[in-house]
Amino acid sequence: MTNRSSFKLLLVYGILVIGSIICLFPFYWMVRTAIVDMGEIFKSPPVFLPTTIYWDNFKTALSSHPFHRYFLNSTIVTGLSIIGVLLSSSLCAYSFSRINWVGRDRVFGVILTGLMLPFFVVMIPHFIGWKLLNLTDSFVPLIAPAWFGGGVFNIFLLRQFFMSIPKEMDEAAKIDGANHFQTYWKIILPIGKQSMIVVGLLTFLASWNDYLGPLVFITSEKNYTLMLGLTLFQGTYSAQWNYMMAATSVVVLPSLVLFLLAQKHLVEGIAMTGVKG
Secondary structure (H helix, E strand, O other), X not given: OOHHHHHXXXXXXXXXXXXXXXXXXXXXXXXXXXXXXXHHHOOXXXXXXXXXXXXXXXXXXXXXXXXXXXXXXXXXXXXXXXXXXXXXXXXXXXXXXXXXXXXXXXXXXXXXXXXXXXXXHHHHHHHHHHHHOOOOOOXXXXXXXXXOOOOHHHHHHHHHHHOOOOOHHHHHHHHOOOOHHHHHHXXXXXXXXXXXXXXXXXXXXXXXXXXXXXXXXXXXXXXXXXXXXXXXHHHHOOOOHHHHHHHHHHHHHHHHHHHHXXXXXXXXXXXXXXXXX
């Protein structure tokens, strides 16, 4: 390796290290704020390494509100949403990629226009509809949409991957007497495991960190998710940033841990998802 190549490699690694520090510093500062007292937070110049660690901040923060209830609510909503999204979006993607029916591509093109509609546009009609069904202040508005389509982007992502699977597999399964559902369940889904993992991870992050949906549909504190509970906590401890950051750290931790553990699957799944069709 020449000196020029070594310099380029060193430069690339240097940029990556600097970029990593910039990205990770907010997380470090959040945890650092969570384990110090109020006096150390406002020291000038700032103290980057805490002199004394106050682990009781977490106990005080989590015991001030029923965070165990919020955690359970978020787990229920997120878990059922993931199951619904994986089942319904994969079924839709299979239909749009493996079954030839009249107007299939045109219908898919119309469905893709849903990507241009933000939640703010349909928020009021959604609320009115669930209100007429007397299902507001429940988990149903947060979970039910996942079981009816699973989201336009998820359908698109899985469709692109399913289209890259050779059609000969479907034909071989048909010769063996398999129907469409058996082909979908026993052949397509096992092959598309990586893309399913990607959809599951994205659904987890979106559902776990969702604030606007619960804010619109949930009114009772017993049904609050972690995001709403954190907002309620902020109203109580708005000036005590160490307690606020302690609660925030606990809320963020599951998403961070899951992303770090599944990062390889996420990158591979997206890389394997083609742009065919």
